[in-house]
Amino acid sequence: MLGVNITGCLMTAQAVARQMVKNKWPGSIVMIASMSGTIANRGLICPVYNASKAGVIQLGRNLAAEWGQYGIRVNTISPGYIVTEMVEKLFVQFPERKTEWPTHNMLNRLSQPEDYRGAAVFLLSDASTFMTGSDLRIDGGHAAW
Template sequence: MQLENKVALITGAGSGLGLATAQAFAREGARIMINDLREEVACHAASALGGEHASIGGDVSREADVDAMVRATLDRYGRIDILINNAGVPDSFVPTVDQPLEHWQRLIDIHLTGTYLVSKKVAPHMIAQGSGSIVNLSSIAGVLGLPVRTAYSAAKAGISMLTRVLGCEWGPHNVRVNAIAPGYILTPMTEELIREGKIDSDRVRRRTPMGKLGRPEDIAEAMIFLCSDRARFITTVIIPVDGGYCAWGAPSDAYTGELTGAIG
């Protein structure tokens, strides 16, 4: 029970990585406010967790919605110990010259501005209580150049720097700010991209030293560590959870073993 009696606000937690994190946090004793853009999805996820967990809809890029989700969490639990900035939307995989400005703006608003805005609204309460842990979702797309993923990559790189800046600013108040940079993880979104032919899972596995894709639980376990007291002296770091993908630099396959039917 590494997070016993901790209160966590998790954005975008109705499915995928956010839901896996909520499930893992509940297992470790945390009380969770699940946010999702789709209120009914957030409500269903919280109900499935049972116990003292709750939900609220809202768009992380809208200040009024963020104010409401922070206030709802404080009204219900009296404090916020953990913030997971997980909310995000998928990229279009369209060449940059063909991308409408609206697409760029929406991804920047949700990923980068949303992370900034929710952190800004939660931080005063963490500072007042003298403790807190914020974990942001960056990506290997914020480290490596991924063609046609322009807005997504720029937003994730921004989140990494925002993590460092806020961690330095709020460290004196014992508020830690870190980030996870997932590699290719088998979320419903990734599985759909594989089915559509936008991601070649065999090529990804060959490029990954561990020869497989990750699973949502892999991200959740890293989140638990960063939010636990075991990480009490860790702040401003961006941890890749990618099976070694970002580290591989040789002009050859990283994994030369047999590719099994299971991709994760």
């Protein structure tokens, strides 16, 4: 999990940034972290996952500091619980989570992958040219309680 979430993000970002610097292309890199990089999930024992996502957030900040001089912005998005194929399989194993998890946020629902499209487009576009080293947590208010 650490290899995929941290090393994978680092190696992918480095490969992209290498080409951006070589070709003098300013731009934006967005990595996907998780609200679990900021909070401990109630009722879930997942320290390695949470630590790996916290690592992605910090990696994004540090890469932003390193690559800003080349006009490369690096930000992270930290989603809340998303209904994905993997989560659907988890609900089969733990059906109570399907009804409990929505109650952990202020919108009383789980998110869908498409709930993050606008944020990704914003971070990748010229609408966010003065934004780097930031984590955009989109969790339905989960961490605001």
